[in-house]
Amino acid sequence: MTEKISNRFRILLAxxxxxxxxxxxxxxxxxxxxxAWSTLNAWANNQVTRYDAPVIKALxxxxxxxVGDLIIFEHEE
Structure with missing residues (x-):
């Protein structure tokens, strides 16, 4: 089983x-x-590798x- 953290940035933006x-x-x-735009771009493309508290708070x-609406923890089999 693989676990990963992803986000719903694009969904919330839409x-x-x-x-x-x-x-x-x-x-x-x-x-x-x-x-920063580069940080937002990483969020929009679900390529975030480091989840910083100030960014999460601002979003x-x-x-x-x-937070649970923005970031999700997924279990993949």
């Missing part, structure tokens, strides 16, 4: 864009959260969600 009836670019997320505030 849900926010739908709620607000507009497109949201990573640059905009960066401006509003203070997170949870931006998406108005809990």
């Amino acid at each position: 849900q926010k864009a739908t709620r607000e009836k507009r497109n949201i670019a990573l640059k905009e997320v960066g401006r509003e959260t203070g997170i 949870c505030e931006y998406f108005s969600c809990q």
Whole structure:
């Protein structure tokens, strides 16, 4: 069995864009959260290798969600 940590960044971003009836670019997320574009790009492509608390906090505030809504622990067989 393989275990991995992944995220729901793209899903949460799409849900926010739908709620607000507009497109949201990573640059905009960066401006509003203070997170670097390269970091957001890693999140958007599910290539995060290090989950930093300040980034998680900023994203949870931006998406108005809990950590468990953003990060998931998967068990693969």
